[in-house]
Amino acid sequence: VAHDLRKSLASQLVITIAAGIRCADLSRWLGGYQRIVRVMPNTPALVLAGISGLYAMPSASADDRKNAETILGAVGVTLWLEREDQLDAVTAVSGSGPAYVFYFIEALQQAAIELGFNAEQSRLLVQQTFSGAVSLAAQSSEEAAVLRARVTSRSGTTERALMSMETDRVKAAIVRAVHAAAERSRELGGEFSRD
DSSP: OHHHHGGGOSSOOEEEOOTTOOHHHHHHHTTSOOOEEEEEOOGGGGGTOEEEEEEEOTTSOHHHHHHHHHHHHTTEEEEEOSSTTHHHHHIIIIISHHHHHHHHHHHHHHHHHHTTOOHHHHHHHHHHHHHHHHHHHHHOSSOHHHHHHHHOOTTSHHHHHHHHHHHTTHHHHHHHHHHHHHHHHHHHHHHHTOO
């Protein structure tokens, strides 16, 4: 596609959301064209609640950056990155992040069903819990750890659940998983950089 597009490029801004395709490689495939902004959005953009990490090649102008930000800002929040390699981390955290949240939602819904709720009730309980918790975190100036501690009464139900997760090293597993996703993003960049 890039080889076909390069014949049409004169002064247009190229915005790419292709995961793992580095700007230098896309530029090479476009015949050296360098007005490129690379973006990693996420699927909540479908409901205008996404976040997109953006990186502009040095040849992209201030207007190019503004235009890219306007386009991606229409579907959520934008975050400019100083280095292109930071997009691997953005991919791992927010690009893949919705899948991690959905995975946790699946688990909570399964537990709710096992505890006697039907599928519709389970869905309502879990989705509203996530939505409410995210809203609370977004509106609070306090760290997530403080908010979590407020829900965790000593010797209570939440403490028991969190102790079970700590025993199973859930937090460490999540951190490892995100690092694995970042590593895979780096690997993809390397694979695509070969001609």
